[in-house]
Amino acid sequence: MNNQPAQHQSRIGATLARHREAGTMALVGWQTIGFPTIESSRTLVPALIDGGFDLIELGVPFSDPQADGTTIQRASFEALRQGATLSIALDTVRILRSDGITAPLIFMSYYNPILSRGLERFAIDASEAGVDGLIVPDLPAEESDALIDALDRVGIDTIFLVAPTTPQPRLRAIAARARGFIYCVSLTGVTGARQALPSDLPEYLARVRSFTNLPLAVGFGVSRPEHVASLRGIADAAIVASAIIDRMEHTPPETHVQELRSFAKSLRNAADGVS
Amino acid sequence: MATVSPSTRAATPAEATRPGRFGPYGGQFVPETLMPALAELIDAYDVARHDPAFTATYDTLARDFIGRPTPLYHATKLTARAGGAQVYFKREDLAHTGAHKINNALGQGLLARRMGKERIIAETGAGQHGVATATVCAMLGLECIVYMGEQDVHRQAPNVFRMKLLGAEVRPVKSGSRTLKDAINEAIRDWVTNVNDTFYIIGSVVGPHPYPTMVRDFQSVIGRETREQSLAQIGRLPDAVIACVGGGSNAMGIFHPFHADPSVRLIGVEAGGDGVSTGRHAAPLSAGRPGVLHGALSYLMQDGDGQVIETHSISAGLDYPGVGPEHSWYKDSGRATYVAVDDAGALAGFELLCQTEGIIPALETAHAIAYAAEYAASRPSSEIIVVNCSGRGDKDLSTVATRLGVTL
Numbered sequence: 084m085n086n087q088p089a090q091h092q093s094r095i096g097a098t099l100a101r102h103r104e105a106g107t108m109a110l111v112g113w114q115t116i117g118f119p120t121i122e123s124s125r126t127l128v129p130a131l132i133d134g135g136f137d138l139i140e141l142g143v144p145f146s147d148p149q150a151d152g153t154t155i156q157r158a159s160f161e162a163l164r165q166g167a168t169l170s171i172a173l174d175t176v177r178i179l180r181s182d183g184i185t186a187p188l189i190f191m192s193y194y195n196p197i198l199s200r201g202l203e204r205f206a207i208d209a210s211e212a213g214v215d216g217l218i219v220p221d222l223p224a225e226e227s228d229a230l231i232d233a234l235d236r237v238g239i240d241t242i243f244l245v246a247p248t249t250p251q252p253r254l255r256a257i258a259a260r261a262r263g264f265i266y267c268v269s270l271t272g273v274t275g276a277r278q279a280l281p282s283d284l285p286e287y288l289a290r291v292r293s294f295t296n297l298p299l300a301v302g303f304g305v306s307r308p309e310h311v312a313s314l315r316g317i318a319d320a321a322i323v324a325s326a327i328i329d330r331m332e333h334t335p336p337e338t339h340v341q342e343l344r345s346f347a348k349s350l351r352n353a354a355d356g357v358s
Numbered sequence: 359m360a361t362v363s364p365s366t367r368a369a370t371p372a373e374a375t376r377p378g379r380f381g382p383y384g385g386q387f388v389p390e391t392l393m394p395a396l397a398e399l400i401d402a403y404d405v406a407r408h409d410p411a412f413t414a415t416y417d418t419l420a421r422d423f424i425g426r427p428t429p430l431y432h433a434t435k436l437t438a439r440a441g442g443a444q445v446y447f448k449r450e451d452l453a454h455t456g457a458h459k460i461n462n463a464l465g466q467g468l469l470a471r472r473m474g475k476e477r478i479i480a481e482t483g484a485g486q487h488g489v490a491t492a493t494v495c496a497m498l499g500l501e502c503i504v505y506m507g508e509q510d511v512h513r514q515a516p517n518v519f520r521m522k523l524l525g526a527e528v529r530p531v532k533s534g535s536r537t538l539k540d541a542i543n544e545a546i547r548d549w550v551t552n553v554n555d556t557f558y559i560i561g562s563v564v565g566p567h568p569y570p571t572m573v574r575d576f577q578s579v580i581g582r583e584t585r586e587q588s589l590a591q592i593g594r595l596p597d598a599v600i601a602c603v604g605g606g607s608n609a610m611g612i613f614h615p616f617h618a619d620p621s622v623r624l625i626g627v628e629a630g631g632d633g634v635s636t637g638r639h640a641a642p643l644s645a646g647r648p649g650v651l652h653g654a655l656s657y658l659m660q661d662g663d664g665q666v667i668e669t670h671s672i673s674a675g676l677d678y679p680g681v682g683p684e685h686s687w688y689k690d691s692g693r694a695t696y697v698a699v700d701d702a703g704a705l706a707g708f709e710l711l712c713q714t715e716g717i718i719p720a721l722e723t724a725h726a727i728a729y730a731a732e733y734a735a736s737r738p739s740s741e742i743i744v745v746n747c748s749g750r751g752d753k754d755l756s757t758v759a760t761r762l763g764v765t766l
Contacts, residue, residue: 146534146666147651149546150389156533168663194387195650199664221387221650246391248553253393271391272551 093240094215095187095263098137099298099319108315108354111189111300112136112347113324115158116175117144117167119336124175125182130340131327132186134347135354140218140324143172143192150220152275154325157332169196169205173212180213189216189242189263202233210237216263218242224257231260244268247287251294258295264320267291268303275325276306280313288317308353315356323350378567381690383683386566388546388653395553400568402473407575412468419464420579423497424454426461428580430587430744435714436731443597443737445730447747448584448612451719457749458580458608459490463559465576467494470557477501477556481545483510483538483604484675484722485517486749487561492526502526505544507537510674517753535668538604538678542652562605563682566653570682577611584744585615592742598623600733601746602726603643603696604676606685608748613694614684624693626685627729629676629722630700631669640669642681643689643696656683672701672757673721675749699725705761707731708751720749721757 302322482488707728
């Protein structure tokens with residue numbers, strides 16, 4: 084059992100604490116590393132941050148993204164075709180940091196690329212590159228102790244997901260291991276934009292809240308300003324991923340910087356209650 | 359073809375430190391959403407397997423619906439042709455639906471009904487597990503959806519039609535390599551989405567705990583019968599048991615009841631595709647390294663970055679980059695030996711069995727037959743080899759015809 088390090092204040096923790104103190108909601112944005120090109124995140128991550136995202140999730144492409152819906156699957160597949168790898172994802176973080184990006188950068192990677200690199204080596208490389216957190220969608224709490232130990236040693240937050248199906252004893256076990264924030268999967272399903280968020284979200288988030296003081300970030304299906312607005316007051320952060328890729332798929336690459344910045348602004352306004 | 363030096367060391371393939379682990383292999387690497395469903399399944403299976411009513415229902419249907427026990431057949435002509443050890447076949451090709459897959463589909467189908475899950479999903483490669491699951495669902499009155507890689511939908515057309523006749527919906531999977539691996543991904547996505555009312559009947563000894571154990575248990579009927587039949591018909595245990603390995607359910611089913619018999623060599627035959635040295639194959643135990651795919655740590659075909667590699671095999675049922683975690687443990691512990699037979703070797707094995715014994719085997723099975731013929735030739739006539747004849751080859755006729763340059 085991994086107990087949380089005492090008041091471990093990472094860049095993620097500091098960012099979310101700032102929002103909590105201000106009574107505002109944070110926004111977590113998404114880029115799949117290598118989509119549409121290896122170079123694109125260098126301009127698109129700053130665009131997302133300019134527009135109002137506070138933290139950025141960087142998707143490490145994987146051949147078998149079993150928790151993802153068709154949008155992220157397509158991006159992941161195209162990214163692999165472009166030659167994206169975990170090493171390239173690490174390079175991307177180094178470049179973003181050298182460009183002066185200070186926002187928390189969080190990797191989302193399936194377990195095998197991490198395991199293949201070696202947990203210790205990954206932890207050291209990610210820390211040196213400037214990665215702040217790691218989300219592994221196919222690594223439940225029971226299998227995670229070795230990874231947590233490796234990441235704790237370098238100060239990277241291991242971020243866990245909880246689902247609407249997670250019963251209370253599991254919520255307790257996950258909360259005990261969680262660092263940074265708790266990723267609350269909004270619905271029973273895979274990633275991807277949805278028309279509406281589930282109506283029982285407030286009760287579900289209250290249930291999770293009763294087990295942790297960590298910030299709660301809600302993702303899966305969160306794709307529109309009205310979704311973000313509906314999370315005000317019940318979540319610390321909203322995570323928007325597939326909707327960003329959807330925008331990129333439906334617009335020419337040369338407009339992506341502008342598209343993502345304006346999409347981010349619309350979500351920021353929704354998060355701030357500005358209509 | 360690789361050479362073999364099967365170890366006779368009696369390792370203990372214990373589920374080492376905690377349930378669902380085979381040495382370091384196995385585990386539960388799945389999205390959080392599924393973890394409660396796996397816990398529910400573990401509990402339900404544990405209660406069911408100790409319930410005499412459940413096992414009695416299974417045994418009755420195994421006899422009356424599947425046609426068990428299947429025979430153990432002395433292949434005298436093949437034995438004479440090979441010119442060495444005595445070759446016997448465990449005739450799983452004579453089981454209802456033409457392969458061993460029904461042993462597991464029946465068990466999980468009965469468990470699903472007992473758990474009140476009326477929507478069944480399954481993946482299939484060659485179509486044999488899909489047909490078996492569709493069959494059991496028709497018999498038990500359960501809704502059935504089968505995910506199948508688009509490439510396999512084309513090369514196993516007869517089985518697609520069978521599934522539809524049996525009332526199942528076949529959903530072609532267009533992502534990735536459009537084969538078995540991608541069908542499993544899509545079935546997992548369906549399960550994540552519909553976990554509350556859906557039972558996922560996995561077709562091999564793969565996936566997160568409890569599947570590798572549960573599927574092994576249901577398939578172990580093959581090895582238990584083989585053991586009894588060997589003692590009754592031959593008067594002793596076989597010297598070697600040989601089976602093909604994709605995910606590895608027919609192999610684990612016949613191996614496991616012999617695991618504590620150190621005199622019995624266990625040999626698994628993987629799909630060598632164009633040849634293991636070409637990299638175009640489906641032989642993770644022969645040429646892979648441990649990794650996590652589909653919920654378990656096991657040997658896996660992957661590149662240096664941990665991306666899963668596309669596999670190649672003439673046989674859709676073996677065209678899979680992973681393997682059951684217990685096989686990985688059998689390999690590391692030395693309890694079993696794993697070799698590979700390439701596409702050409704499998705075709706030769708296919709023709710050999712047709713011509714010598716009047717049995718048309720599945721292309722998957724043909725890999726084991728090819729190796730068994732070679733192995734038998736290297737052993738004295740006093741030795742006994744049992745080959746798991748895991749399936750019949752009707753589904754493969756068009757593939758074989760194409761490879762032989764025949765137009766049907």
